[in-house]
Amino acid sequence: MRTKMMLGLLLLAAGASQAAAQTTVKINGYGGQDPAIVGDLINRFVKPALAKDKITVTYEPLQGDYNQSLTTLLAAGNAGDVFYVPGETVDGYVATGKLLPLNGVVSSTPYIKSLNTAFTRGGKLYAIAKDFNTLSVVYNKDLFDEAKVAYPNDSDTWTSFQTKLTNVKKALGSDYYGICLVADYARMGQFAFAAGWKPFDSKGKTNLLDPAFVTAFNYFTGLSKDKVGIQPTELSQNWSGGCLGTGKVATAIEGNWIVGFLKDNAPNLKYGTAMIPKYDKNSQRGNFLYTVGWAINAGTKNKAAAVKVLNILTSPQVQQYVLEQGLAIPSRSSLQSNAFFKKTTPGAVNSKVVFEGASAGTVLPYFFGNKGPDWLKPMNTALAAVLSGQKSSADALKTAQQEMNTLQSR
Helix, strand or coil: CCCHHHHHHHHHHHHHHHHHHHHHEEEEEEEHHHHHHHHHHHHHHHHHHCCCCCCEEEEEEECHHHHHHHHHHHHHHHCCEEEEEEEEHHHHHHHHHHHHCCCCCCCCCCCCCHHHHEEECCCECCCEEEEEECCCCEEEHHHHHCCCCCCCCCCCCCHHHHHHHHHHHHCCCCEEEEECCCCCHHHHHHHHHHCCCCCCCCCCCCCCCHHHHHHHHHHHHHHHHCCCEEEEHHHCCCCHHHHHCCCCEEEEEEHHHHHHHHHHHCCCCCCCEECCEEEECCCEEEEEEEEEEEECCEEEEEHHHHHHHHHHHHHHHHHHHHHCCCCCCCHHHHHHHHHHHHCCHHHHHHHHHHHHHCCCCCECCCHHHHHHHHHHHHHHHHHHHCCCCCCCCCHHHHHHHHHHHHHHHH
């Protein structure tokens, strides 16, 4: 009896020891479609790679306002070992000291340089981009064919692009439009980058009266002249991809996310993709870099395991899968020669243009500075006022600069 009891205790001890040896890495990320996507990546790639390491990986999505939820969890010490960090809010997280600097921990060499820059502060890299997007011109081939106007192409300047849009409108009449214009810095700012504008000066201030910004602002809002450009709400839509899907608008400025939308909502629409037009005066084009990175919690008790998980989630195998599934544009620079980009399907062509957009011209992160999303409001309000005809460009920008000054003086 005593022998059986001792044997039972030994078995329990062995089981406890085995359980103790099991490490769990918790990942925080977005809700929505991401749990299914990341869950699939974990099952396909992470679990098999870690089978011998006794590392378990769980994905815990944060619902609602992601940044607010993650900030709360970090402050309470309950955040994941690995988590998403949006490029536009990275400064706020760096300021908390809760992000583990990755220099010497994870190699940044394989990734597109501008993506590393987006997550680098003070010489320290705080996240590895999991994927990204840039903007491109997506166009309805049938409308350009019907109007007998040449398609947008990578050689277009601001002027030639505007001329094409105007000619499409003239040829097709009042029920059709050249472009869908969203009153949003996220769809206008790339023109300002091309003209030489920087969102923040050396003191962190924003100048909306800089001639480069004014030039781009006037160009963008000027595309609405004579109803060549139309806002989404005028077609009962809420974004320019929806406008393009109606078959009434010739072009939209969007990222690779439009591919899945058109596939599901406008499967018969024949579309092409071109790069953002170049500024006539300097032959430069601008673009936004929209990205989310994988970061490691500075307070993790499972650093080694977290590093292994991050490396798998950004591995060539995972990024190849992401690319082929049309989920996003992977961050590894080596993918520029990938066979997928040689395909001639509309989605593959769009992906290639968006990928190349990260290295073409002046490419700056979609970034709010230390004021968060409030930084966008003066610019977006000014765009809305001019596109709706409520204010002149000069008056709208004057008011916007006053609002920006007030915001940045707090």
